[in-house]
Amino acid sequence: MKKHKDLVLHGNEACAMGALAAGMRFFAGYPITPSTEIAEFLSVELPKVGGTFIQMEDEISSMGAIIGASLAGVKSLTATSGPGFSLMQENLGYASMAEIPCVLVNVMRGGPSTGMPTRPSQGDVMQSRWGTHGPHPIIVLSPQSVLECYTLTIHAFNLAEKYRSPVIMLIDGIVGHMWENIQLPEKIEVIDRPEPTVPPDWYNPYDNLPGGEIVPLVPFGEGYRYHVTGMVHDKSGFPTLVNEEVEQCLDKLIYKIKNNLHDIIRIEEYMLEDADICIVAHGSVARSAREAVNIARSEGLKAGMLRPITLWPFPRFHLENISKRVKLFVVPEMNYGQVYGEVLKSCPKRAVRVTRVDGELITPAQIMEKIEGAAL
Amino acid sequence: MIRTSETMYKYLRPDKEFPHVWCPGCGIGIVMGALVRAIERTGFTKDEIVLVSGIGCSGRMSTYLDFNTLHTTHGRALSFATGIKLANPKLNIIVVMGDGDATAIGGNHLIHSCRRNIDLTALVVNNNIYGMTGGQYSPTTPMEHKASTAQYGSIEKPFDICKLVEACGASFVARSTTYHSKMLDALLSRGIAKKGFSVVEAMSQCPVQYGRRNKKGSPVDMMMWYKDNAISNPAFKKIPPGEIGEQFPVGILVDLDEPDYLERYSQIVKNAGGDRL
Numbered sequence: 001m002k003k004h005k006d007l008v009l010h011g012n013e014a015c016a017m018g019a020l021a022a023g024m025r026f027f028a029g030y031p032i033t034p035s036t037e038i039a040e041f042l043s044v045e046l047p048k049v050g051g052t053f054i055q056m057e058d059e060i061s062s063m064g065a066i067i068g069a070s071l072a073g074v075k076s077l078t079a080t081s082g083p084g085f086s087l088m089q090e091n092l093g094y095a096s097m098a099e100i101p102c103v104l105v106n107v108m109r110g111g112p113s114t115g116m117p118t119r120p121s122q123g124d125v126m127q128s129r130w131g132t133h134g135p136h137p138i139i140v141l142s143p144q145s146v147l148e149c150y151t152l153t154i155h156a157f158n159l160a161e162k163y164r165s166p167v168i169m170l171i172d173g174i175v176g177h178m179w180e181n182i183q184l185p186e187k188i189e190v191i192d193r194p195e196p197t198v199p200p201d202w203y204n205p206y207d208n209l210p211g212g213e214i215v216p217l218v219p220f221g222e223g224y225r226y227h228v229t230g231m232v233h234d235k236s237g238f239p240t241l242v243n244e245e246v247e248q249c250l251d252k253l254i255y256k257i258k259n260n261l262h263d264i265i266r267i268e269e270y271m272l273e274d275a276d277i278c279i280v281a282h283g284s285v286a287r288s289a290r291e292a293v294n295i296a297r298s299e300g301l302k303a304g305m306l307r308p309i310t311l312w313p314f315p316r317f318h319l320e321n322i323s324k325r326v327k328l329f330v331v332p333e334m335n336y337g338q339v340y341g342e343v344l345k346s347c348p349k350r351a352v353r354v355t356r357v358d359g360e361l362i363t364p365a366q367i368m369e370k371i372e373g374a375a376l
Numbered sequence: 377m378i379r380t381s382e383t384m385y386k387y388l389r390p391d392k393e394f395p396h397v398w399c400p401g402c403g404i405g406i407v408m409g410a411l412v413r414a415i416e417r418t419g420f421t422k423d424e425i426v427l428v429s430g431i432g433c434s435g436r437m438s439t440y441l442d443f444n445t446l447h448t449t450h451g452r453a454l455s456f457a458t459g460i461k462l463a464n465p466k467l468n469i470i471v472v473m474g475d476g477d478a479t480a481i482g483g484n485h486l487i488h489s490c491r492r493n494i495d496l497t498a499l500v501v502n503n504n505i506y507g508m509t510g511g512q513y514s515p516t517t518p519m520e521h522k523a524s525t526a527q528y529g530s531i532e533k534p535f536d537i538c539k540l541v542e543a544c545g546a547s548f549v550a551r552s553t554t555y556h557s558k559m560l561d562a563l564l565s566r567g568i569a570k571k572g573f574s575v576v577e578a579m580s581q582c583p584v585q586y587g588r589r590n591k592k593g594s595p596v597d598m599m600m601w602y603k604d605n606a607i608s609n610p611a612f613k614k615i616p617p618g619e620i621g622e623q624f625p626v627g628i629l630v631d632l633d634e635p636d637y638l639e640r641y642s643q644i645v646k647n648a649g650g651d652r653l
């Protein structure tokens with residue numbers, strides 16, 4: 001790998017480098033535009049560090065393979081785009097249910113179906129939250145820059161290990177393919193899988209510990225023989241249909257995320273202190289939104305921006321707080337209004353959307369038009 | 377028999393999930409017994425074995441045995457197993473699948489595991505039906521046989537699982553039946569010891585969802601049918617093609633020595649200057 005700290009990288013490459021820096025040593029994937037550079041890069045780099053790269057027969061098996069590798073104790077990654085993301089949903093739900101840490105990158109392209117392979121979109125916001133069936137927790141991060149592709153991928157692995165959960169990097173095709181000059185941070189925090197605190201006989205991989213503490217996942221083969229299933233299970237991991245145990249199993253999945261929102265949710269606020277107008281934008285669109293804020297301010301309009309870096313769980317409480325101060329929310333996104341719906345849910349205030357689905361960028365001018373059109 | 381029960385007991389999880397889900401007369405328990413004896417013979421410790429299974433009646437096997445066990449999604453067991461093996465090559469991985477699991481929904485993973493020659497042992501429990509979901513036809517249901525979704529008889533040509541995996545490059549291919557349970561455990565221990573992708577097909581009676589609908593008689597009758605129609609591979613080869621009726625070959629059908637996936641991958645790592653297990 002390149003030694004210099006000053007690098008010109010594209011988002012996908014930075015994401016793959018972030019994964020390596022986080023200690024990822026297993027990648028399984030299936031080629032699909034605009035994510036393929038991640039696989040190509042790792043096919044070169046993983047052998048150099050003794051890791052595993054494998055191109056599987058499809059995205060279903062890619063997701064299965066990374067769950068298997070994680071159970072064997074190795075941090076694992078897959079990368080895909082819309083159609084492949086759809087195929088991964090069943091096994092993604094498995095990872096949620098069986099509480100297997102892993103990271104899935106979805107570099108979003110236009111959809112539905114084959115859509116526009118070479119054009120970007122933000123169409124999978126809802127699929128990343130609700131694509132798999134049943135109640136399940138998920139963490140989804142959205143980078144806006146090449147640097148964030150690097151740092152947030154490291155963060156994604158940390159969250160995956162900390163919360164024993166799959167974590168999705170939802171990158172829009174613009175950020176994935178954008179080149180930027182970046183400096184890798186000197187110091188990064190890497191969270192590794194904790195050691196078990198009890199001997200094998202006492203080990204319950206799905207125990208409900210006091211204070212919501214999460215049981216360390218012991219890799220297969222280390223003397224802790226246990227059962228892993230996608231079925232609703234009791235604390236030892238075996239299938240159960242006892243009502244209280246079913247409820248405990250599902251509640252625990254939800255609450256391990258819900259009780260830690262303060263730790264999981266990251267947002268960026270830009271010029272929001274005195275704002276009347278709050279633009280809510282993520283990914284590449286946040287870059288146009290920032291510029292729109294600057295233009296609006298120069299015209300005497302008090303605009304600001306809230307950027308969800310963590311898309312799911314959605315920063316609902318932040319929005320609720322901001323809605324006490326601002327008069328209007330403007331939600332630009334490269335879909336027909338997926339985040340917009342969440343904004344409406346979080347605050348009864350006026351909200352308007354700026355949508356674009358043709359695969360072109362949302363410009364600051366387009367956002368400004370909406371701001372100017374919406375009389376305050 | 378006492379000795380068999382002792383071995384069984386050593387590997388069961390008696391305090392978990394018993395009584396088991398299988399119907400009276402089902403062949404899957406016999407297959408599980410053979411698997412346990414095979415593992416006992418290989419000398420691996422429980423900690424060194426990972427038992428991965430798919431979804432179906434046969435997929436429930438992983439629940440009952442005291443290894444590192446992983447009950448995956450329908451058809452995908454081999455992909456989970458691939459991840460485990462590549463992440464920790466020291467583990468010995470056995471993958472139990474039903475006929476539908478392995479050759480319908482999971483057919484893609486099966487053929488590619490063969491082609492890659494990845495060091496796993498696949499145990500396909502072939503009961504010619506989707507047992508778990510109530511007897512729908514599977515890719516191995518014989519023509520004209522009935523199933524809950526083939527009430528007029530199946531019109532699809534069935535797979536010969538062993539021929540399929542042979543054509544796809546599996547290193548070790550063998551078949552036995554619940555009647556020939558000793559042969560089954562011998563074949564399984566060969567498969568487990570084999571470096572590369574091994575497939576052992578275990579013909580197993582499903583008296584409830586397959587036998588009953590197709591007037592195959594009692595579970596014992598179904599096993600006697602295996603006895604009458606299973607022919608050792610060398611003898612089978614001597615039967616003129618025109619005279620083959622319902623007979624099928626059992627025993628070792630393929631046994632090749634070829635580098636497995638990990639051997640090839642380790643070479644790549646070495647060339648790239650990396651370090652690996």
Ligand SMILES: Cc1ncc(C[n+]2csc(CCOP(=O)(O)OP(=O)(O)O)c2C)c(N)n1
Nearest residue numbers: 431432433434450474475476477506507508
């Ligand atoms: C994706 C998906 N599709 C369908 C099912 C329903 N299903 C469960 S088991 C099964 C078939 C089982 O047949 P087989 O693999 O032959 O195993 P057997 O029960 O006969 O041992 C099906 C269709 C499922 N669990 N998941």
Ligand code: SF4
Nearest residue numbers: 398399402433507582
């Ligand atoms: S349905 Fe058939 S395969 Fe399933 S447990 Fe019953 S007899 Fe066995």
Ligand SMILES: [Mg+2]
Nearest residue numbers: 474475505507
């Ligand atoms: Mg079956």
